[in-house]
């Protein structure tokens with residue numbers, strides 16, 4: 001029951017004419033930060049809402065630690081969720097907002113202080129919510145989700161509105177929580193964010209799974225776009241030798257060559273065999289932004 005694994009299996013949600021989520025299956029492991037990534041309208045929020053029993057699936061099932069959310073004996077102690085920017089009674093202080101939730105959920109009152117400290121809001125404990133910045137509201141939302149000390153944390157676009165320092169803070173917090181063995185599932189439509197935040201990625205487009213794996217695996221799955229950057233004083237000899245091995249060679253304009261179709265060791269071997277001197281041999285990995293665009297292109301029609 002406490003393993004914290006999330007399993008999404010054949011999950012489907014149809015609204016009138018829209019297949020918001022379409023036979024989606026993936027797993028989320030405990031002890032890791034999983035980025036749930038997709039362009040706007042891909043179906044992320046709908047998926048998270050089905051996971052949390054807020055939307056009824058048309059088909060399929062989502063379980064947390066082997067049970068549907070609705071069947072978890074103490075859901076708030078098992079799963080914390082931040083689905084949109086935290087809202088609270090405007091005149092209430094941050095600490096009182098959390099104490100009210102503790103009282104309603106039956107959590108000990110001291111959890112409010114602990115959760116506020118966890119998100120670094122202790123100095124603003126007695127300030128009213130209406131004076132909180134968007135970043136502070138996001139932090140308060142996470143504090144509220146953590147009140148039950150949950151094994152699983154689900155966050156929908158938590159970095160929205162955060163400045164770079166706020167995003168850094170969020171990354172450190174989520175990595176710490178994952179390091180404690182918790183399952184962290186965090187959605188975003190922004191790649192740059194996920195590149196910083198996530199260990200694993202689940203990428204969806206138009207309600208369907210596009211890729212799942214570690215950040216590195218997802219990158220490697222796009223191996224055809226990996227290029228080898230090479231520099232040599234014998235450009236013509238090396239180009240001819242590589243082309244003979246079916247590699248594609250493109251001058252980079254700065255004196256270097258970009259080679260695709262063969263990996264870096266192969267370029268080294270070809271150069272050695274052709275007695276070509278190398279001054280540089282590096283792997284140019286595509287950035288996640290490019291991978292993401294390639295993966296979701298054409299599937300992410302604006303809906």
Ligand SMILES: Nc1ncnc2c1ncn2[C@@H]1O[C@H](COP(=O)(O)OP(=O)(O)OP(=O)(O)O)[C@@H](O)[C@H]1O
Pocket residue numbers: 015016018019020021038039040041042043044045046047189303
């Ligand atoms: N209650 C609803 N009724 C009808 N269509 C809906 C409803 N909720 C979502 N949709 C549609 O389902 C699709 C997926 O929406 P969803 O909000 O899950 O995507 P998302 O990936 O979270 O996108 P965003 O990042 O823009 O929030 C969209 O086309 C959306 O318009």
